[in-house]
Amino acid sequence: MSSPVPSPVAGPAAGRRPDRRRRPAGPSRAKGVSLHLLAATLAVFVLVPLVFALLGGFKDNAQLASNPFGLPAPWHPENYTEVLASGSFWRQIGNSVFIALATTVLVVGLSAMAAFAFARFAFRGREVLFTIFTAGLMFPFAVAILPLFVLMRTFGLLDNPLGVILVQAAFGLPMTIIILRGFFAAIPREVEEAAVIDGCTPFGVFWRVLLPMARPALATVSVLAIVASWNNFFLPLAVFNDPDWWTIPLGVQQFQGQYSSDIARTLAYVVLAMVPALAFYAVAERHLISGLTAGATKG
Amino acid sequence: MTHPALTERPEKRAQPGAGPRPGLPRAADRRRRRLRGLATIALFLLPALVLYGLLVLAPIAIAAYTSLFRWNGLGGRPEDFIGFDNFTRLFASDVFHGDLRNGLIIIVLSLTIQLPLALGLALLLNQRMRGRAVYRLMFFAPYVLSEVITGVLFSLILSPEAGLANQILRAVGLEELERAWLADPSTVLPALFLVMTWKYFGFYMILFLAGRQSIPRELGEAAAIDGATPWKQFRYVTLPLLGPTVRIAAFLSIIGTIQLFDLVWVLTAGGPDHASETMAVTMFQFGFKRTQIGYASAISVVMFVLSMIFALAYLRFVMRRDTRGAVTTMGDHR
Numbered sequence: 001m002s003s004p005v006p007s008p009v010a011g012p013a014a015g016r017r018p019d020r021r022r023r024p025a026g027p028s029r030a031k032g033v034s035l036h037l038l039a040a041t042l043a044v045f046v047l048v049p050l051v052f053a054l055l056g057g058f059k060d061n062a063q064l065a066s067n068p069f070g071l072p073a074p075w076h077p078e079n080y081t082e083v084l085a086s087g088s089f090w091r092q093i094g095n096s097v098f099i100a101l102a103t104t105v106l107v108v109g110l111s112a113m114a115a116f117a118f119a120r121f122a123f124r125g126r127e128v129l130f131t132i133f134t135a136g137l138m139f140p141f142a143v144a145i146l147p148l149f150v151l152m153r154t155f156g157l158l159d160n161p162l163g164v165i166l167v168q169a170a171f172g173l174p175m176t177i178i179i180l181r182g183f184f185a186a187i188p189r190e191v192e193e194a195a196v197i198d199g200c201t202p203f204g205v206f207w208r209v210l211l212p213m214a215r216p217a218l219a220t221v222s223v224l225a226i227v228a229s230w231n232n233f234f235l236p237l238a239v240f241n242d243p244d245w246w247t248i249p250l251g252v253q254q255f256q257g258q259y260s261s262d263i264a265r266t267l268a269y270v271v272l273a274m275v276p277a278l279a280f281y282a283v284a285e286r287h288l289i290s291g292l293t294a295g296a297t298k299g
Numbered sequence: 300m301t302h303p304a305l306t307e308r309p310e311k312r313a314q315p316g317a318g319p320r321p322g323l324p325r326a327a328d329r330r331r332r333r334l335r336g337l338a339t340i341a342l343f344l345l346p347a348l349v350l351y352g353l354l355v356l357a358p359i360a361i362a363a364y365t366s367l368f369r370w371n372g373l374g375g376r377p378e379d380f381i382g383f384d385n386f387t388r389l390f391a392s393d394v395f396h397g398d399l400r401n402g403l404i405i406i407v408l409s410l411t412i413q414l415p416l417a418l419g420l421a422l423l424l425n426q427r428m429r430g431r432a433v434y435r436l437m438f439f440a441p442y443v444l445s446e447v448i449t450g451v452l453f454s455l456i457l458s459p460e461a462g463l464a465n466q467i468l469r470a471v472g473l474e475e476l477e478r479a480w481l482a483d484p485s486t487v488l489p490a491l492f493l494v495m496t497w498k499y500f501g502f503y504m505i506l507f508l509a510g511r512q513s514i515p516r517e518l519g520e521a522a523a524i525d526g527a528t529p530w531k532q533f534r535y536v537t538l539p540l541l542g543p544t545v546r547i548a549a550f551l552s553i554i555g556t557i558q559l560f561d562l563v564w565v566l567t568a569g570g571p572d573h574a575s576e577t578m579a580v581t582m583f584q585f586g587f588k589r590t591q592i593g594y595a596s597a598i599s600v601v602m603f604v605l606s607m608i609f610a611l612a613y614l615r616f617v618m619r620r621d622t623r624g625a626v627t628t629m630g631d632h633r
Binding site: 035036038039042043045046047048049052053056061064065068069110111113114116117118121123129132133136138139140141142143144145146147148149150151166167169170171173177202203206227230231232233234238248249250252253256263266267270273274277278280281285288289292293 | 342359431448
């Protein structure tokens with residue numbers, strides 16, 4: 001496999017570090033212990049809220065008040081099972097999945113085409129156009145929400161998933177185009193020249209040569225798009241009034257309002273709402289991190 | 300190169316006019332080929348451009364336009380033109396002053412506490428230590444949770460009665476420190492910042508780790524051989540080389556704070572008495588709850604202008620040394 005690395009600076013540096021077993025001389029033991037102590041403290045800071053939520057979901061509210069730290073006694077799985085048995089939870093999951101997938105297909109497709117044009121054609125105004133896209137990284141989404149709301153009301157896109165999908169895709173374009181352009185630009189020109197000599201049209205070069213070669217980059221930007229869509233709250237909050245279209249973040253917020261006195265049940269809902277995101281993170285961690293670091297440093 | 304690269308291929312089909320002399324392209328022929336090149340470019344570029352123009356650029360322009368009107372947003376177009384009155388009113392409003400102050404406090408806290416913490420942690424996890432992969436995975440995990448889930452979780456943890464925070468204080472005998480953390484104007488901002496730190500320090504840690512790992516180890520080793528203490532190695536070798544990453548992290552943190560909404564909305568909705576309100580929350584209150592679209596649009600415009608001024612100034616004065624491509628990143632897309 002010879003997929004190109006977009007940033008030539010990084011490749012060699014990452015590979016140059018031999019993983020030596022032997023430690024460099026120094027006050028290793030005491031230092032090691034204090035390092036572990038610090039890392040462990042922070043780990044506790046991160047984990048305690050999560051564990052509290054997980055266990056709290058198995059308690060009832062009286063237990064939460066009388067026994068906040070211990071294991072549930074007795075365990076009450078009802079909070080979880082009732083959420084899992086409710087249609088609205090699964091409906092929200094379904095909506096979130098659908099909107100995330102549709103957004104991702106749209107933004108990655110359009111961005112790949114645009115990035116191809118930016119990376120492979122020379123034309124007047126190219127850099128200006130590219131800069132306009134890049135500037136989008138700095139536009140706060142909140143600035144656009146009111147006009148978007150009015151626009152969508154005009155076009156009947158309120159309570160319509162398209163209203164969320166199209167806007168999310170539009171705001172995802174800058175980052176996706178920047179990452180993909182860098183990747184396309186790093187693919188040697190000889191590859192596509194060979195394809196052209198074999199009779200490939202520009203579209204053929206794009207579809208049959210560059211896209212397959214860019215698969216790792218496409219995976220990375222797709223992961224970013226999915227996570228961004230999954231966690232989006234502001235836009236669905238403005239667009240969806242109808243509970244049938246609510247996504248998971250809207251559902252969680254609404255659930256908290258509805259069961260504000262039932263902490264245990266809300267904790268169970270929160271935990272179940274976390275599961276898909278954490279599971280996805282476990283699967284796509286590498287893509288997510290490489291995309292975030294590349295995106296952050298190239299913007 | 301002035302011609303589209305992909306259109307410089309020999310024509311396969313003979314053009315009607317050029318049939319007999321394929322070797323001599325004429326001006327008309329060249330123009331046609333050029334047009335086809337442009338058409339190809341347009342085909343690839345236009346869909347993204349249209350979507351971006353309609354749903355990103357146009358709304359910002361519309362916000363600017365709407366901000367000059369008094370408008371309740373119901374039907375039709377805004378008609379009651381009032382010039383810059385919305386802005387005058389906004390700049391005189393205590394709530395808006397509070398928004399700016401809250402934003403500034405969060406930015407200062409982030410830059411002085413959150414980023415150094417993340418940097419320290421990144422350097423720590425860059426060392427060879429047992430379990431560092433697990434730590435890294437764990438510290439970054441909150442970043443993938445949505446701000447809403449984070450917010451709801453912490454609103455329960457910080458709630459006065461059964462909340463975990465107060466329970467812990469009670470358990471260790473510090474009852475006098477118990478607070479209604481999110482309902483007390485003096486603690487709500489620190490509480491909000493704590494939640495932000497919980498969610499975001501892992502992200503900055505990952506950025507710094509990526510930056511740190513792209514610095515060749517030999518540099519630190521060379522400094523060590525020359526007698527540099529670990530602190531001096533950090534101060535004079537690592538930190539300067541991490542400069543670009545640090546500047547990017549600060550940039551992201553500030554831009555993120557300017558548009559902070561979800562977390563605040565879920566945790567406090569800006570309360571108590573606007574003590575944790577941000578510009579985006581004020582905008583949402585006026586735009587969606589009180590239907591003063593013109594006034595809310597003025598807030599949007601101010602947010603936009605602040606972001607742009609900040610971004611341009613930052614790019615111009617702070618990040619000018621970080622030339623493109625020299626930015627440290629692991630950039631490993633495989």
